[in-house]
Amino acid sequence: MKLLFVSKLTRSARAISTIAQYSRAAREMGHEVAIFGEKQLDFPELEFSLKVGGFDVAVFVVYMPSDFPDLPYLARLLDGMPKGRRVIIDCTGRYNETIRVEHDFNHLEKMDGHQGWEWIEAFQSVADRILQPTLAPRRDDVQSFLFHGYDPSGVARGDVSAAQAARRWSDTRRYGAAYVGHNWQRWTQMRRFLEAIAPMRERLGMTTLVGWDWKRRPDWAVELGIKGADVDPELLERFGVETRDPIPFSEVRSFLGAARFSPIFQRPLFNELGLASNRIFETFLADTVPLVMVPDALATAICGPAVRPLVCGTDIAQRLEEVLRNPEPYWDAVVRVREHLATHHSYRQRLTELVALLER
Amino acid sequence: MNILFVMERRVNAGSIQALANYMRVSKEFGYAIALYGPPDPRFREIECSIDAAAFDYVIFIFESKLNWPSGLQLAHLLTTVPRSRRVILDADGMFNPIVSLDGYDRNHASEGDRQHWLAAYAALADRVVQPSLWPCDPRVQPLLFYGYDPAACTRQANGKRVDIMHVAHNWWRWRDVSERLLPAMERVRGDLGKISFVGLWWDRPPAWAADIGQQEAFCVDPGRFRDLQIEVRPAVPYREVIATMSTARVNIMTQRPLFRRLGLVTSKYFELFAADTIPLVLLEPAHAELIYGPAGREVALSDDIGGKLIDALEHPKKYRDVVHAIRQHLTAHHSYKRRLQELIVTLDHVDGQAASAK
Numbered sequence: 001m002k003l004l005f006v007s008k009l010t011r012s013a014r015a016i017s018t019i020a021q022y023s024r025a026a027r028e029m030g031h032e033v034a035i036f037g038e039k040q041l042d043f044p045e046l047e048f049s050l051k052v053g054g055f056d057v058a059v060f061v062v063y064m065p066s067d068f069p070d071l072p073y074l075a076r077l078l079d080g081m082p083k084g085r086r087v088i089i090d091c092t093g094r095y096n097e098t099i100r101v102e103h104d105f106n107h108l109e110k111m112d113g114h115q116g117w118e119w120i121e122a123f124q125s126v127a128d129r130i131l132q133p134t135l136a137p138r139r140d141d142v143q144s145f146l147f148h149g150y151d152p153s154g155v156a157r158g159d160v161s162a163a164q165a166a167r168r169w170s171d172t173r174r175y176g177a178a179y180v181g182h183n184w185q186r187w188t189q190m191r192r193f194l195e196a197i198a199p200m201r202e203r204l205g206m207t208t209l210v211g212w213d214w215k216r217r218p219d220w221a222v223e224l225g226i227k228g229a230d231v232d233p234e235l236l237e238r239f240g241v242e243t244r245d246p247i248p249f250s251e252v253r254s255f256l257g258a259a260r261f262s263p264i265f266q267r268p269l270f271n272e273l274g275l276a277s278n279r280i281f282e283t284f285l286a287d288t289v290p291l292v293m294v295p296d297a298l299a300t301a302i303c304g305p306a307v308r309p310l311v312c313g314t315d316i317a318q319r320l321e322e323v324l325r326n327p328e329p330y331w332d333a334v335v336r337v338r339e340h341l342a343t344h345h346s347y348r349q350r351l352t353e354l355v356a357l358l359e360r
Numbered sequence: 361m362n363i364l365f366v367m368e369r370r371v372n373a374g375s376i377q378a379l380a381n382y383m384r385v386s387k388e389f390g391y392a393i394a395l396y397g398p399p400d401p402r403f404r405e406i407e408c409s410i411d412a413a414a415f416d417y418v419i420f421i422f423e424s425k426l427n428w429p430s431g432l433q434l435a436h437l438l439t440t441v442p443r444s445r446r447v448i449l450d451a452d453g454m455f456n457p458i459v460s461l462d463g464y465d466r467n468h469a470s471e472g473d474r475q476h477w478l479a480a481y482a483a484l485a486d487r488v489v490q491p492s493l494w495p496c497d498p499r500v501q502p503l504l505f506y507g508y509d510p511a512a513c514t515r516q517a518n519g520k521r522v523d524i525m526h527v528a529h530n531w532w533r534w535r536d537v538s539e540r541l542l543p544a545m546e547r548v549r550g551d552l553g554k555i556s557f558v559g560l561w562w563d564r565p566p567a568w569a570a571d572i573g574q575q576e577a578f579c580v581d582p583g584r585f586r587d588l589q590i591e592v593r594p595a596v597p598y599r600e601v602i603a604t605m606s607t608a609r610v611n612i613m614t615q616r617p618l619f620r621r622l623g624l625v626t627s628k629y630f631e632l633f634a635a636d637t638i639p640l641v642l643l644e645p646a647h648a649e650l651i652y653g654p655a656g657r658e659v660a661l662s663d664d665i666g667g668k669l670i671d672a673l674e675h676p677k678k679y680r681d682v683v684h685a686i687r688q689h690l691t692a693h694h695s696y697k698r699r700l701q702e703l704i705v706t707l708d709h710v711d712g713q714a715a716s717a718k
Contacts, residue, residue, distance in 0.1 A: 073483075
C-alpha cells in the first residue's frame, strides 16, 4: 500500500520519530510511505511527494491546526484524494467534546483560536475515518489505533541478560535521571517527581530536563494566562536540575542512555483519555530504567503485566532506592516489557494493523 | 443571494469596515451576508456564520498575508464549498506580475514568492476579483468592492482639536511621509496647529518586522515627529475611524506606493469623505478625479503640499463645497448599495460564464 502522511514535521516534537519508523517499516515490508509536501532537507531519512494521485491513502497525523498544510497544498490534497481514502490520526484527542483535566485541555482556544466544534467539523469534513491512539475512544465514530510503536532493532545494548544489564547499569552515569520532552502540561508531575528525589540527589546524580521551556515559563504563556507551561526555575536551581534545549528525535535514545532513570510522563489529558504517546515505547529502547508515571491500567494495557515494578505511584523515592539497591529485578522487568512490546507493538505490526484497517 | 466572507479578523485594519457596510445594505435587498466563524464581541454588528453550505458564494479576502486561514477552517471550507462557488478578492494586488517601486515597495519579494501566491489562488478558486481602477492582469475581474456610505457622514458639533490628521498604519508609507509630507509640513509648521498621526507603528516598528523580512515596510524615525511636534496616537477600531477623523480640520490620506501604482482602492478612500473634515489625498490629480469625480482634483496633494495645507485651513468654505461635490459623486457612483449590486452582477456573470463554458 502507498501511504501519504500529512503532518507538520519538526525534528524534536510530535510524531517525527513515529513517522520515520513507518517509513522504515514500509520499506522492509514492500509498502511505500512518503510525506506530503516539498522535499525538506532536514529530514533526509524521509521521502516527500506532492503527487497525491500516486498514493492509495492520505494519513493526516494531527496534533495542532498547522498539521493541515497551508495553501496551495491543502487544496491540492483534498482535490486529489477522495474523502473515502483519507484518514485522520487524532493524536491528542481533539475529536472529542471539550475536556479539561487540571489545566490541560484538548481544545486550546486561547492558543490557537479554535473552539471544539471547529475540530469536529474539520475532521468530519476531511475524512470518513478518524483514529485515536487510545485503547478506549470515547466517541462511537472513532476507531482505536495506537499509531506509535516499538522498534525491537533499536534497543540500545539490548543483547544482554537482566543481570548483565543491571551490572553495567550500576556503573557511573552522567545523569541520575533524564527526561526528554517539552514542558507542556507536565510541570505538576515533574515537580512531584523532583521533590520526591531531592533528598537522594547526591547519591542519584544530576537530573536533566531536555526540551522547550524548562528554563522558565515562556512569555506567551504569561501573556495568554496559560498555566500549561508553568515551571519553577528557583526550585530547579535549588535541586541542581540541569535544563537543556530540545534534541532531535534521532538522539533521544542515546541521550536517555546517559541516565540511570528516565521518567515517562504524559499530559494529564492523555492519561484521562488513555492516549499513548511515542515516549512510552521509545524510553524502553534506551539503556536506562524507565520510571513509568502513567496510570497503572494504561501502562499495563500497553506494556503488559511485567511493567508493574516500573510503575511508580506515590513512593517514587522508595522505588528508586530499591532499584539502586537491587537493580536486577527491575532490569528483568525492562527486558520482559521489551519482549512484550516487540511482540505486540512493533512498527511492523502497527503498519500491518494500519493497512488492514485501511483496506476494510 | 447569500454570500459568506472569509477573512482575517482585524479590528483596526483590512476590510472589516466594508463588510459591515455590505451587511447593512444587503438587508434592503433581502440578501444574507455573513463573516465565516463564530460571533466575535469585537465585531458586534457583524453577522457571523459557520454554516458555509448555506451560502451561494464564499469570498476569501486576501491582503498581504497568504497563510492566515487556519488549516482547520480551510479544511472545512474546501470540503464543504465547491470550487465553483469560491471567489478570491485580491485586495493587495498579489495577483499581478512583480511590481517593485524603486526597490522600496513591492507586492512580491521574488518570483518564487509570486508563484507560490498564484499557485495558492489557483488551488483555491477559479475567479479573482481586484479592487483596482485599472487591473493589469486580464484574468482579473475588476470590482472596486470598497464604497461610500452617505448615511455615515458626520457633523462634528464641537470645535476641532487637531489641525492636521493622518489616520493609517505605517506600512510602506514612511517614504512618502518622510520625503513629501514632513518636509512640506516643516516649511509651514509655524502656521499649523496640532498635527496627529493615528495608527500602528509610527512610534516604532513591530518586533516581528525582521522575522517576516520586511523591516523597510515599517521604517520610521520618531525623531522627525518629535522635531515637528507631531503627536502619534494608537490605532482606533474600524467603527471609530470616521469619528476620529472628524476631530481634525484637515485629514490627509496617503497610500502605499504599490497601491497607487496598481490603482487599488481601500476603505480609507471613502471613509475620509464621510468624516467631518477637509480631506486631502496624496494622489495625482488625474488619479483623484478617477475616483472622486472632477472635484477630486481639488483635494489632490501633488505640488506645493504645504501651501495646500494652509489653503485648506484658511479657506474651509471653499473646500466644504469641494467635499460636497465629491460626496455627491461618491453617492452616485460608489455607494455600498451600488457596490453590492456590482458584486452580485460580478458573481452572476462569472456563474453565467461557467455555465456557458460547460
